[in-house]
Amino acid sequence: xxxxxxxxxxxxxxxxxxxxxxxxxxxxxxxxxxxxxxxxxxxxxxxxxxxxxxxxxxxxxxxxxxxxxxxxxxxxxxxxxxxxxxxxxxxxxxxxxxxxxxxxxxxxxxxxxxxxxxxxxxxxxxxxxxxxxxxxxxxxxxxxxxxxxxxxxxxxxxxxxxxxxxxxxxxxxxxxxxxxxxxxxxxxxxxxxxxxxxxxxxxxxxxxxxxxxxxxxxxxxxxxxxxxxxxxxxxxxxxxxxxxxxxxxxxxxxxxxxxxxxxxxxxxxxxxxxxxxxxxxxxxxxxxxxxxxxxxxxxxxxxxxxxxxxxxxxxxxxxxxxxxxxxxxxxxxxxxxxxxxxxxxxxxxxxxxxxxxxxxxxxxxxxxxxxxxxxxxxxxxxxxxxxxxxxxxxxxxxxxxxxxxxxxxxxxxxxxxxxxxxxxxxxxxxxxxxxxxxxxxxxxxxxxxxxxxxxxxxxxxxxxxxxxxxxxxxxxxxxxxxxxxxxxxxxxxxxxxxxxxxxxxxxxxxxxxxxxxxxxxxxxxxxxxxxxxxxxxxxxxxxxxxxxxxxxxxxxxxxxxxxxxxxxxxxxxxxxxxxxxxxxxxxxxxxxxxxxxxxxxxxxxxxxxxxxxxxxxxxxxxxxxxxxxxxxxxxxxxxxxxxxxxxxxxxxxxxxxxxxxxxx
Numbered sequence: 001x002x003x004x005x006x007x008x009x010x011x012x013x014x015x016x017x018x019x020x021x022x023x024x025x026x027x028x029x030x031x032x033x034x035x036x037x038x039x040x041x042x043x044x045x046x047x048x049x050x051x052x053x054x055x056x057x058x059x060x061x062x063x064x065x066x067x068x069x070x071x072x073x074x075x076x077x078x079x080x081x082x083x084x085x086x087x088x089x090x091x092x093x094x095x096x097x098x099x100x101x102x103x104x105x106x107x108x109x110x111x112x113x114x115x116x117x118x119x120x121x122x123x124x125x126x127x128x129x130x131x132x133x134x135x136x137x138x139x140x141x142x143x144x145x146x147x148x149x150x151x152x153x154x155x156x157x158x159x160x161x162x163x164x165x166x167x168x169x170x171x172x173x174x175x176x177x178x179x180x181x182x183x184x185x186x187x188x189x190x191x192x193x194x195x196x197x198x199x200x201x202x203x204x205x206x207x208x209x210x211x212x213x214x215x216x217x218x219x220x221x222x223x224x225x226x227x228x229x230x231x232x233x234x235x236x237x238x239x240x241x242x243x244x245x246x247x248x249x250x251x252x253x254x255x256x257x258x259x260x261x262x263x264x265x266x267x268x269x270x271x272x273x274x275x276x277x278x279x280x281x282x283x284x285x286x287x288x289x290x291x292x293x294x295x296x297x298x299x300x301x302x303x304x305x306x307x308x309x310x311x312x313x314x315x316x317x318x319x320x321x322x323x324x325x326x327x328x329x330x331x332x333x334x335x336x337x338x339x340x341x342x343x344x345x346x347x348x349x350x351x352x353x354x355x356x357x358x359x360x361x362x363x364x365x366x367x368x369x370x371x372x373x374x375x376x377x378x379x380x381x382x383x384x385x386x387x388x389x390x391x392x393x394x395x396x397x398x399x400x401x402x403x404x405x406x407x408x409x410x411x412x413x414x415x416x417x418x419x420x421x422x423x424x425x426x427x428x429x430x431x432x433x434x435x436x437x438x439x440x441x442x443x444x445x446x447x448x449x450x451x452x453x454x455x456x457x458x459x460x461x462x463x464x465x466x467x468x469x470x471x472x473x474x475x476x477x478x479x480x481x482x483x484x485x486x487x488x489x490x491x492x493x494x495x496x497x498x499x500x501x502x503x504x505x506x507x508x509x510x511x512x513x514x515x516x517x518x519x520x521x522x523x524x525x526x527x528x529x530x531x532x533x534x535x536x537x538x539x540x541x542x543x544x545x546x547x548x549x550x551x552x553x554x555x556x557x558x559x560x561x562x563x564x565x566x567x568x569x570x571x572x573x574x575x576x577x578x579x580x581x582x583x584x585x586x587x588x589x590x591x592x593x594x595x596x597x598x599x600x601x602x603x604x605x606x607x608x609x610x611x612x613x614x615x616x617x618x619x620x621x622x623x624x625x626x627x628x629x630x631x632x633x634x635x636x637x638x639x640x641x642x643x644x645x646x647x648x649x650x651x652x653x654x655x656x657x658x659x660x661x662x663x664x
Contacts, residue, residue, distance in 0.1 A: 129433045149168075162184075175195045220249075222251045223251070232295075274323075281299060284296065295308060298322075311429070312389075313397045342365070342367075345363045345364075348362050353444055358426065358431040359430035362420075363420045378460060380421075380465070383421065401640070407422075408645050426441070438568070443475050446476070464485055470495065471495070478578055494588070496608075536560060585616070593634045593636070594634070617662055621647050
């Protein structure tokens, strides 16, 4: 789920709900200030730095797929249309009454007519091919044709979360009422809401208080919770196969108390398996319009949801035994003109040394036929993404929107006649998943990408330039030391402070501002954190004793131990040692308003390179954020996903450096 799409019940938000600029009281009052500061600080490196799933609901399990059927023909009338093509075949023969016309006049074809009168379904939740939880869904259809359902969801990941959802849907599958009780590590919270007369009336229960909230909207409203596969059931049941095409739906993301829009489209039949037996499924593609996030829903011949998949987040909810018989091919080739070049961008897979398939985009500019210099070997660059669940374009599943900073770089290079390759890291996008992997394997993947590039004809045999952003800069320096095929390294927003030191500095800083935590508890907190990191560095699993006044301690430590292989290596990395190994020219680029990597890190690199006589060029770009887009301040999260491009001064420096035209 995008980072700014906070769930009410998340370890990261600790019970804080933001809606229309209003922040409701957190579950912990004074302590929450400390917890939020610590977690936000850690998020920069625990989430953005490496964990694709640190805090459960903020990282992708909750794929906010919310949108609206109010606009167009598929809107308000859609849920009431009769559509014989999507009639479900009830497994219980004694519930055919559900197919009769409802008392409210809503005709069959909606969820009530295609669901069983009563039933139970079970689903398995996985991310990166690792099981992380389960859902048990039970429902019944009463004489009033309303659907009453209960979903019990248990998740074991960084934190243990138990959720009990109860909701009632109108005969057409639209929302009538919803309640949620959640418990995480002993903390309990509750949300109740009803929808009537175009108004959502909600009550938020936390810390002994009740907050009443009212939201005005209009038209049919569907419920969406992305740990509940059957919320999608009622949406696809309302989809009109007669009309076809992409149809809009308005959806309430209850835990965020936000109404959002999705579009759903029937993409036809695909083959698969259920418990090893051949099966056929209808594939639906849903798109969350504000961020463009894709979700795929698979329904069996009876119309029941068999699986929900979010490829970008490697997240799946599926009936046990479900499997697709589908080999994903590279997306279509894109061709365009940039400057004097005809550019062809193709999706290609390459394999790393262990046979893992990694997906990439190879961008090749070609001089028009007959033009001078057509046969010249072309300079080339490998672009390496930063931390966390960041794809080849620089987009993160943690953010509600597109960043595209790495794509901007590739397109700029193409306009200057430079070939580039950018790839989805393992566990991200269309690349294979391995779960927890040590940092060294990410370096090995980069070397494999480098070898793949060098196998292409028409490139400058002198070598390839590496462009690394944020954590990608650390990977680039490591890869440069491991390969003789590197001609130069470009470090963008490169961290210099060792990870363990950074965590400790930020935690100590935030503790100073907490008045509700005793000095002894602060001391205990620091001691446990230091001990935990020492154990992780040695490859050991820390044993944590909860500090009485620091209830976030367990969450923080679990976020560190969630991927012990990666974290264990990452805590031992000293960026200065990586920099000392460089034997090729360096271009160092810093961002003046970088909230993740301070300007002081840029300065330390400059001093280090000078002291060690490592040849380098430097550029500090003022007025830009961590992804090198214009920003008004360091704390300007909206600037990440703005329509602005990467600052031209940074792009020009990159292409000039690669072409050997950058002056000192």
